[in-house]
Amino acid sequence: MQKIATVEGTKNIINKYPFAFQKKFGQNFLVEPSILDKIISSANITKEDCVLEIGPGIGSVTQPLLEKAGKVVAIEIDNQLIPILNEQFGHNEHFKLIHKDVLKVDLQQLLDEEACGMKIKVVANLPYYITTPIIMLLLESRLPLESITVMVQKEVADRLNAPAGNKQYGAITASMNYYCTSKLVTNVPRQCFMPSPNVSSAVIQLNLHKTPPVDVGNEEQFFKIIKGAFAQRRKTLLNTLTSTSDFGISKDQLRDVLEETGIGASTRGETLGIYEFAKLSDAIDTKRI
Numbered sequence: 001m002q003k004i005a006t007v008e009g010t011k012n013i014i015n016k017y018p019f020a021f022q023k024k025f026g027q028n029f030l031v032e033p034s035i036l037d038k039i040i041s042s043a044n045i046t047k048e049d050c051v052l053e054i055g056p057g058i059g060s061v062t063q064p065l066l067e068k069a070g071k072v073v074a075i076e077i078d079n080q081l082i083p084i085l086n087e088q089f090g091h092n093e094h095f096k097l098i099h100k101d102v103l104k105v106d107l108q109q110l111l112d113e114e115a116c117g118m119k120i121k122v123v124a125n126l127p128y129y130i131t132t133p134i135i136m137l138l139l140e141s142r143l144p145l146e147s148i149t150v151m152v153q154k155e156v157a158d159r160l161n162a163p164a165g166n167k168q169y170g171a172i173t174a175s176m177n178y179y180c181t182s183k184l185v186t187n188v189p190r191q192c193f194m195p196s197p198n199v200s201s202a203v204i205q206l207n208l209h210k211t212p213p214v215d216v217g218n219e220e221q222f223f224k225i226i227k228g229a230f231a232q233r234r235k236t237l238l239n240t241l242t243s244t245s246d247f248g249i250s251k252d253q254l255r256d257v258l259e260e261t262g263i264g265a266s267t268r269g270e271t272l273g274i275y276e277f278a279k280l281s282d283a284i285d286t287k288r289i
């Protein structure tokens with residue numbers, strides 16, 4: 001079969017069907033084989049793996065995934081792409097296509113049915129208009145994933161990889177650090193896609209922790225503190241936390257907690273890592289009792 005992830009391979013397929021690119025679905029198809037090779041080799045796919053692909057498009061990434069993986073489960077929203085994907089890969093018993101919006105799929109149930117005890121890895125060139133919701137859904141659903149290797153906007157990659165204290169570091173970075181580690185696989189110029197997007201891209205890999213790196217008594221409160229800490233970045237932690245959330249303790253008690261934990265009331269949230277956020281959350285619990 002001809003390689004799909006090239007300009008020629010992509011044109012051949014889309015000219016064969018009544019297909020028009022849908023901007024609303026973030027359709028920028030990968031047409032650079034060297035980037036595809038980096039995605040596939042960094043994902044380290046074997047026949048033991050079931051790969052969940054979000055947004056297969058015309059199958060540029062699906063094609064090599066099917067060569068390497070034991071199974072590929074692909075979720076695609078666009079009606080136009082379903083007959084194309086079925087024609088390309090429908091004959092392959094290791095390919096399962098789900099025609100749905102990924103944000104509306106019960107992923108736990110799907111993977112229980114399809115992965116049957118295999119290791120599960122996510123590999124995708126994500127639709128950029130919902131990159132963060134998809135990543136957070138994958139992490140927060142506590143799916144038994146080994147890794148997530150995804151193409152995202154460069155800006156999102158920078159945010160997810162930022163260390164505490166950096167301008168790019170935000171609530172999503174701190175929350176994500178609770179679930180996984182993150183690394184940059186490669187930067188990807190705009191010309192590697194058809195059509196070219198307006199922004200640069202990057203491939204990142206998230207490796208999921210088997211157990212969270214910090215012990216937190218009250219996870220819901222821990223995430224509420226992270227959100228509150230970044231809600232008003234210029235304010236001190238004491239002020240932003242008291243004005244954005246209610247933790248069931250007074251402002252003076254919160255000031256005491258911040259001082260007692262060594263974090264300090266005038267610190268800004270953006271300097272804290274998940275260890276400090278966990279310490280703060282547990283200390284608030286103790287103060288409330």
Ligand code: SAM
Pocket residue numbers: 025026027028029030054055056057058059060061075076077078081100101102103124125126127128130
């Ligand atoms: N994987 C292909 C590639 O690399 O060339 C296409 C990637 S393109 C950036 C994003 C794909 O996600 C498109 O095929 C688009 O139709 C699909 N998509 C967009 N929104 C989606 C959603 N909510 N659920 C599932 N697929 C979606």
